Amino acid sequence: MMRFLTIVMLLALCAGTASAATLAGSGEARTLDDRRASGSYSSPDSDAELQKLLLEKKNRELSSSSPEDDPLLRRVEGTIRVQPPQAPQPPSALELSFARKGITLQDSQQLESVSRNFKQFGYDFFKNSTQLQAVMGALPVGDDYQVGPGDRLMLSVWGSMDGRFEVQVDRNGEVSIPKAGNVYVWGMSLASAREAINRTLGRYFKNYQMTLTLARLRTIQVFVVGEVETPGSYQVSSLATVVNALGAAGGPAKNGTLRSIRVNRDGKTVADVDLYDLFLTGDRSKDLRLQNGDTIFVPVIGPVVAVAGEVRRPAIYEMNGPMTLFQALKMAGGVTASGYTGRMQLERLVENRARIVQDIPIDSGNLEDKLPKIVMQDRDMIKVSPVQAATRQIVSLKGNVLRPGEFEFRSGMRLKDLIPSTDALLPESYLEVAEITRLMPPDYRRELLTVNLRRALAGVEQDNIVLQEQDTVKIFSRWEMVEKPRVSINGAVVKPGTFDYKQGMTVRDLVTAAGSPRRNAYFEEAELSRIIISGDKAESKRLQLNLGKAMAGDAQHNLPLQADDVLIVRGVTEWFDASNKLITLDGEVRFPGIYSIARGEKLSSVIARAGGYTDKAYLRGAKFLRQSVRQDQQKRLEEVAAKAEKEVLQKQAALSSVATSKDELEATKASLDAVMKGIQRMKGLKAEGRVVIKLKPLEEFRKSDYDLTLEAGDYLSIPVRPSVINVMGQVFNPVSLVYLPENSDVDSCLRLAGGVTNEAEISEMYILKTDGTVFSRQQSSFGLHWSDESRRWNIGSFSSHMLEPGDALVVPQKIERIAWLREIKDITTIISQVALTAGTVLLGLR
16 A cells, blocks of 8 residues: 555656546546546546545455556556665754753853755755656546647447557547548547547447547657756656656756746747745646747756755755845745844855855844845855753752752742752752752852751751752762761671661671571671770770571670671681582593592592502603692783783884894894794683692502692593604604604604704703603703613713603794894793693794
């Protein structure tokens, strides 16, 4: 229905002129097709006719099994492109004026200047007019339509003769009727043509009926020239008017006039159209219907006047002859209710030399009489300023009140008139003080007055002061003016903390506010700490009470509290929460899994409870993780990474002043970029929390320092003996090698990995032991080295050091030895050490 309503409204807009025929019939029920067939159909000229069409169309759609087969609907929809739903429009100036919150003189006010952002009036009318031109050929016509060459007529005959014929008016103005001959119809109305054809058929046939309708409108050629968007020659419907032709050409350009558009026919001007009649009053009486060969000429725009500010339709208007200031305001819709008529200004260009401003004097009387008879000139601009934004004749009430806001000011009004009683206040209002902010003339500076609200409500004249316009009265909450009393509870309760103190509050009330006592709470004794003020001193007093009896309501122990009291609920000794006594054993123990521990229990005890080691256990590779250690390692890792990043950024800023050549500058930048990438990777690492321990058979392990006292969350994993050693970093073939005692020294491992690359930092090589410790080349010296795995002594330096199963030989990447990069080298060394401590390895960082 909405879609058809859109179509009908567009048809009504583009119909050109109203038809003389009406939709009111002789009382018979006549359908849309009946009226179209009889030629009595005309475009809707009123809302009532439009409603009749919509109702008939709806009934037609409901009764038809295939509404898409409706010929009229197909014909209309084929010529109109239905526009998609438009986005919501921004709020109008009127909507914004009501949405804006009112202010008083005490509020900060921003001066509202008159906006100069307005458009030329009327030109937007033609913005989408080209989309509606194709519909002209589908419009129904009335009986007064003049038939001419090119029109196609539909003749239907039934009775003694049956037939349906589509005939075209030829260049001679005739139509050819089968079995009857030619009939001249040029210049006749559609009703007259119907009668002429009926007379011709009557000469040859009897007892028949006929209808004659217009099947297709002819087109005419018109010329649109002058200041239009797209001047040229256009084929338009024979029903087209001046507005339709202008729409086909995109409308007048903004340099073209809207007030004097001329229509020339046969060398004479037959009409001078003022589009403002249509735009301002809806009058289309001068919108002339065009004929073939007509020329529409749009001259250059004439004198203009702008109306800005608080008028209903700010815009630039074109004048058509002399115009007074009042007529210009009337054209703009008049001054709005928020326009300040006491101040208007006129900007005017004087003799092409200067721009001046004139204040317009206004006397008493209505606006038309008050405005002087000023005649407007080209490029004049009228400015209507807004009224003052601040609301007058009010007093304001805010704060801890039931209904804050602005209230009417009355002469002689007192504070009690604004606040009649405490019923107008919110709970816990502070009645000792009310604050009044007042603007004092002549400079309207702010002054602050305070009164006793309690006495004002009691009618004491000294405090129940007389209010003035624009006064702001503020009522405070008690806790804005008075320190809020509080009490605290600590110890073995669910939610220890500080709570608001309320009159009559007891020990049991405070414990209840904290949730409840925890399972480990000691009910036999609790301590209440109280501050006693004596003169200019404060003393602390401690009261002992039985918490269990206090919770049961015993008055001797459920003591009434005072402000600033602190209740301490003690916990039973040696309490170990179930959630804090679990550890995990994994790997090569006989019964791996989760075990509960007692306070102070040792690692050897839990291993024994797990059945001891299996035969495959590789004690050297045991990994022990602890949550508290992981947190400390993570914190240190983040601190060092942040410090290193800061130092590298400082070095980057000093590059231009330190580098001695372009090559050195590029080399240092590349080195710094590599270090920064390593730092970024470091920032993403998570510490493992590994603690290096050395497991031994249980009897021996119990006597060692590595038999740690366990903590909740500890994790021990004992692996199977690995069969490989790893070579990582700057070697030609990073590889895992099968452990063979005869090939497990550093030199043999490097040789089997293809040797080191040119990027290798040989002096910084290190061995990451399977137990988590590190042995570096800098720690090594020539001498005897014992190997637990091979059970023998080896003589030599770091190169002859023996690796054991699961160990990893790491060869770091070299960094250029530029003098100032030594500090960066130190940074990377620190990062590497932290990474190793965190249980991680970063290759190519050092």
